[in-house]
Amino acid sequence: MKKLVIFDLDGTLINSIEDLGHAANYALSKNGFPTHSLASYPFFVGNGVRNLIRKALPEENRNDATIDSLLKDFKEYYDEHNVDATKPYDGIMDLLVRLQDEGVKLAVASNKYQRATEKIVSHLFPDINFVSVQGQQDGVNVKPDPSIVFNILSVALVPKASVLYVGDSGVDMETARRACVDSVGVTWGFRSEKELNEYHADQIVHRASDIFDIVMAAD
Secondary structure (H helix, E strand, O other): OOOEEEEOOEOOOEEOHHHHHHHHHHHHHHOOOOOOOHHHHHHOOOOOHHHHHHHHOOHHHOOHHHHHHHHHHHHHHHHHHOOOOOEEOOOHHHHHHHHHHOOOEEEEEEEEEHHHHHHHHHHHOOOOOOOEEEEEOOOOOOOOOOHHHHHHHHHHOOOHHHEEEEEOOHHHHHHHHHHOOEEEEEOOOOOOHHHHHHOOOOEEEOOHHHHHHHHHHOO
């Protein structure tokens, strides 16, 4: 069986798109820019909040100064509203509890900034003892750079062959590939099954319970 499962957060463990969209629209509106429908935001997320803001802005306004201004407003709003509508996907809580009961180590690797990552994980999963909760931090490149995975491995002390990385996007599958760990793509998140295949997911699942079976069956 696998000894460590690293989960992406948004689109994998939690459906956070409504709160992310409202925070981005708040920042856009406050700075005089057009907002977007919530249905647009799955295509903007995945590479960190800064990139989310960049994609949400009109192309001609995607300069560092404007992004910095909106990012400040985004975080101001999101820090207060990041669990208004956000919740775990169906079957996720049961999956985490079952894995924990089996002695499997659990971790989170997110491109969301660290403060929000920690707040959301502690709020939604208070009974899960994650060995590491890693969000975006200054000086550490965002996924698909594998540094975040290596940071988790340095804490968990588990060999790469015993690790499974679970995510919903091409960014996640590329992160796992660069880290040289096995990957599972989930189809309930923000990206398509086609994208997961294009980025060479080792396995693709449609239900949270399928992840448990993969972990327990692994050599």
